[in-house]
């Protein structure tokens with residue numbers, strides 16, 4: 576039983592160190608694209624000797640960061656990493672080689688890298704060098720955190736996170752589209768953090784015309800973590816006076832117009848520092864939504880937050896392009912005549928659907944958050 580107890584303890588320790596690696600990896604979310612935000616921890620004789628995460632822009636990778644901090648202590652140590660160490664010579668040398676050179680004895684990886692240039696070859700390379708490799712610890716959590724990377728590699732589109740803030744009666748605005756406060760300050764802060772953890776944020780032109788939003792992350796000290804702002808603007812009619820246009824030189828603004836939109840508008844917008852992308856016409860705000868997502872993935876976006884309005888939200892849900900839903904619920908009803916969260920679709924398309932299951936729940940004072948993921 577002593578042996579059994581020892582094995583149990585070491586399993587628990589493995590889990591604890593992997594949890595730390597996952598937490599570290601999340602630090603990079605929203606700023607490592609097109610690369611995944613990986614976390615790594617080096618442990619020697621039960622003591623953490625190095626921690627690392629993928630750096631802004633996607634390089635250096637997590638493992639060399641953790642190994643650099645561990646220095647000589649990495650010799651004979653265990654490396655916990657949230658994604659298979661890479662084996663390809665990309666813009667950086669293979670992490671697997673760095674792990675071998677550092678003298679790591681055992682690697683615990685949460686999940687294999689779906690990138691065809693890696694796809695098991697990183698682990699194979701480590702094993703060939705005599706390193707013990709365990710794969711699969713906290714795999715579900717790693718898959719959730721790396722959903723953007725997986726989706727982009729496998730389906731050539733970003734992982735789509737739909738954020739909705741609704742009243743108890745399922746509305747997102749008062750009669751006549753008048754904006755109302757649905758949720759409180761704590762929710763606002765959480766939403767801004769979610770923006771920072773996203774590569775890009777998308778709204779429809781209707782929201783721009785109605786609310787004139789900025790869509791940046793305005794948490795103290797985190798302005799630089801604002802996502803790329805994307806507007807579905809089929810005929811390129813965004814007002815030159817909008818806050819989005821005014822801030823386009825500080826925080827990237829990409830407008831998606833239809834292939835039919837006037838070239839003159841595109842030229843004018845380009846001069847204002849805006850990038851204009853062209854998508855074929857379709858039925859998501861007049862644009863072909865799968866084509867829009869493909870364009871964004873080609874530009875490197877892995878995690879896309881969709882933040883309104885109701886028509887954009889419903890188009891994404893109807894096209895089955897939503898992977899994760901952040902449903903905030905406020906405490907006060909809006910009453911008849913209010914604007915429905917999903918336009919013509921009932922909210923039960925998410926809350927009562929076989930397609931989604933609850934991933935997590937949280938409360939923010941009187942408000943609540945339920946996160947749904949694909950079932």
Ligand code: AOF
Nearest residue numbers: 613629636637660661665666667670690
């Ligand atoms: C790792 N650790 O922290 C990350 C990895 O263009 P490169 O050379 O930077 O390689 C990018 C690929 O490396 C990326 O598509 C993904 O497969 C992997 N990302 N790998 O070992 C890391 N971010």
Ligand code: ZN
Nearest residue numbers: 636660661670
């Ligand atoms: Zn690497």
